[in-house]
Amino acid sequence: MAQRFSSSLERMQENQATPSLAEEFGVEGEWSMAVRHRIRWAECDLYGHVNHTAYLVMFEDLRVAHWRSLGQVLRADQAGPVVAKLEARYVRALAFEDEVLLTLRVPGLRNTSFTHDYAVWKNGLCFECKALLVCVKDGVSTPIPPEARRLMIERDGAKPA
Amino acid sequence: MAQRFSSSLERMQENQATPSLAEEFGVEGEWSMAVRHRIRWAECDLYGHVNHTAYLVMFEDLRVAHWRSLGQVLRADQAGPVVAKLEARYVRALAFEDEVLLTLRVPGLRNTSFTHDYAVWKNGLCFECKALLVCVKDGVSTPIPPEARRLMIERDGAKPA
Amino acid sequence: MAQRFSSSLERMQENQATPSLAEEFGVEGEWSMAVRHRIRWAECDLYGHVNHTAYLVMFEDLRVAHWRSLGQVLRADQAGPVVAKLEARYVRALAFEDEVLLTLRVPGLRNTSFTHDYAVWKNGLCFECKALLVCVKDGVSTPIPPEARRLMIERDGAKPA
Amino acid sequence: MAQRFSSSLERMQENQATPSLAEEFGVEGEWSMAVRHRIRWAECDLYGHVNHTAYLVMFEDLRVAHWRSLGQVLRADQAGPVVAKLEARYVRALAFEDEVLLTLRVPGLRNTSFTHDYAVWKNGLCFECKALLVCVKDGVSTPIPPEARRLMIERDGAKPA
Numbered sequence: 001m002a003q004r005f006s007s008s009l010e011r012m013q014e015n016q017a018t019p020s021l022a023e024e025f026g027v028e029g030e031w032s033m034a035v036r037h038r039i040r041w042a043e044c045d046l047y048g049h050v051n052h053t054a055y056l057v058m059f060e061d062l063r064v065a066h067w068r069s070l071g072q073v074l075r076a077d078q079a080g081p082v083v084a085k086l087e088a089r090y091v092r093a094l095a096f097e098d099e100v101l102l103t104l105r106v107p108g109l110r111n112t113s114f115t116h117d118y119a120v121w122k123n124g125l126c127f128e129c130k131a132l133l134v135c136v137k138d139g140v141s142t143p144i145p146p147e148a149r150r151l152m153i154e155r156d157g158a159k160p161a
Numbered sequence: 162m163a164q165r166f167s168s169s170l171e172r173m174q175e176n177q178a179t180p181s182l183a184e185e186f187g188v189e190g191e192w193s194m195a196v197r198h199r200i201r202w203a204e205c206d207l208y209g210h211v212n213h214t215a216y217l218v219m220f221e222d223l224r225v226a227h228w229r230s231l232g233q234v235l236r237a238d239q240a241g242p243v244v245a246k247l248e249a250r251y252v253r254a255l256a257f258e259d260e261v262l263l264t265l266r267v268p269g270l271r272n273t274s275f276t277h278d279y280a281v282w283k284n285g286l287c288f289e290c291k292a293l294l295v296c297v298k299d300g301v302s303t304p305i306p307p308e309a310r311r312l313m314i315e316r317d318g319a320k321p322a
Numbered sequence: 323m324a325q326r327f328s329s330s331l332e333r334m335q336e337n338q339a340t341p342s343l344a345e346e347f348g349v350e351g352e353w354s355m356a357v358r359h360r361i362r363w364a365e366c367d368l369y370g371h372v373n374h375t376a377y378l379v380m381f382e383d384l385r386v387a388h389w390r391s392l393g394q395v396l397r398a399d400q401a402g403p404v405v406a407k408l409e410a411r412y413v414r415a416l417a418f419e420d421e422v423l424l425t426l427r428v429p430g431l432r433n434t435s436f437t438h439d440y441a442v443w444k445n446g447l448c449f450e451c452k453a454l455l456v457c458v459k460d461g462v463s464t465p466i467p468p469e470a471r472r473l474m475i476e477r478d479g480a481k482p483a
Numbered sequence: 484m485a486q487r488f489s490s491s492l493e494r495m496q497e498n499q500a501t502p503s504l505a506e507e508f509g510v511e512g513e514w515s516m517a518v519r520h521r522i523r524w525a526e527c528d529l530y531g532h533v534n535h536t537a538y539l540v541m542f543e544d545l546r547v548a549h550w551r552s553l554g555q556v557l558r559a560d561q562a563g564p565v566v567a568k569l570e571a572r573y574v575r576a577l578a579f580e581d582e583v584l585l586t587l588r589v590p591g592l593r594n595t596s597f598t599h600d601y602a603v604w605k606n607g608l609c610f611e612c613k614a615l616l617v618c619v620k621d622g623v624s625t626p627i628p629p630e631a632r633r634l635m636i637e638r639d640g641a642k643p644a
Binding site for chain 2: 052056057060074080082083088089090
């Protein structure tokens with residue numbers, strides 16, 4: 001499993017993932033992107049843990065980085081991903097300054113939408129989320145740009161529906 | 162339907178909901194809490210719409226108000242709700258200064274957990290979310306306090322599982 | 323002092339301030355706007371207090387409300403206030419669910435800029451801030467719209483420099 | 484000037500600053516810490532620019548990193564820095580995905596307080612801020628821990644008042 005994970009990671013240029021990351025953080029499954037993150041002060045709340053909304057901001061950053069890795073830009077006047085659905089599961093609480101790994105993969109895509117899986121790892125799974133993203137331009141759904149579509153399928157292993 | 166909605170709303174002391182709210186915002190179904198909200202500058206992003214994380218902060222406020230209405234307090238050293246799961250659906254985009262209605266209900270509860278439904282309304286449904294909340298004290302799940310349990314069942318219509 | 327404060331407050335339509343607010347919160351000086359606020363969960367950090375950035379978001383809301391009270395709208399393609407300088411003093415810490423009063427006044431204005439004073443009150447002063455705001459359109463400074471200028475001087479008592 | 488800047492940077496272990504950073508970003512003056520940053524989606528607002536509060540969160544991260552570099556931890560039950568005053572000047576607007584350099588230095592210190600200068604650079608100065616930080620434990624000011632005091636003076640060049 002870790003084997004396939006690392007080979008998948010090696011395909012990403014931007015994020016310097018190494019085979020040992022999977023072992024270091026207890027990652028399971030195959031992921032397209034992996035980014036180290038240290039929990040920030042602003043991400044924690046009065047309970048002393050990462051606030052449930054902070055996870056979604058972390059993955060907003062990862063989603064932006066992924067979109068950029070597809071040769072696209074995020075701008076109000078360009079086709080870009082808009083969150084249509086989220087299913088999040090908070091498995092284990094995280095604390096200030098915890099060192100974690102954020103991962104992303106692209107399970108599938110359709111004409112105007114695609115799915116992302118996100119996860120946070122530290123000695124195994126801490127958080128996981130499935131997102132449905134619709135490609136939107138000027139307020140209406142629009143086909144995924146061809147180059148982005150090609151890379152999601154060929155590089156990220158996304159399955160067309 | 163609006164009839165049952167309003168009678169449910171009348172049970173809440175804190176939020177001054179009136180029968181006409183359901184009509185004004187196109188609310189469907191029966192809800193225990195309803196709060197008017199005007200979309201804030203800080204809730205919008207570069208797309209010109211409410212950011213997907215901002216909805217969850219709005220409902221954090223509503224969840225806090227609901228917990229308080231159960232005679233409880235939110236403090237690190239007391240039993241309190243922690244988000245374990247979220248299922249959110251972004252139905253229609255909202256813009257800066259939109260006037261919306263936020264609603265909350267409590268579909269069910271178990272010994273140490275309960276569920277919340279959240280929705281945002283403006284000429285009908287704009288956003289909906291199901292949350293599983295675990296009652297946690299000192300990092301471990303703990304039974305819902307008896308008074309909170311009683312009010313969730315009797316006042317909010319929560320169904321014990 | 324409280325006398326002048328209340329008469330100033332009465333000039334504001336939007337925020338239902340009464341003479342007793344000054345006494346209730348220990349307000350000193352004369353203010354044009356006053357809004358009650360209960361400290362939110364999302365505004366507090368690991369220290370158990372309101373995070374220093376949260377005060378500035380509270381006053382972003384008040385600044386928006388004030389701009390609207392001048393007959394203006396906040397939109398990317400319209401003249402609107404942009405923060406050029408801030409001087410903030412954190413006098414006493416605030417905690418979750420504290421009931422506070424937020425106040426705003428407009429000490430002075432020039433052709434393309436104006437100043438705001440902000441304060442948070444609870445048994446006296448907790449936070450104060452002076453802001454220099456530049457009226458900006460399409461990325462360059464632009465004269466304050468005449469109607470806004472008139473109201474800032476006549477209603478809010480702003481002194482032209 | 485750049486000479487002194489780089490030698491100062493070399494003293495920091497954590498942040499891999501090189502002499503060329505000063506030239507790349509148009510940095511002026513001598514700084515103790517320098518961190519590259521790419522403007523995030525969540526930091527921008529409807530105006531299409533970095534929101535004025537986002538700068539302060541960026542420097543909260545830098546302040547935390549600096550405190551850690553002094554051999555200290557940030558915890559509710561330990562002596563830690565609390566913001567007492569801020570003076571911020573927004574010099575030039577920044578946009579989504581701009582590559583900037585964040586810098587920090589420690590101009591001076593007293594028994595229970597110290598000062599930080601923060602700045603954001605991109606082809607010269609974009610933002611600058613002076614902060615007065617009070618060392619607080621259990622809600623009251625407390626002397627700066629000796630090791631932190633020593634490093635601020637010897638490594639960061641802070642001048643005792």
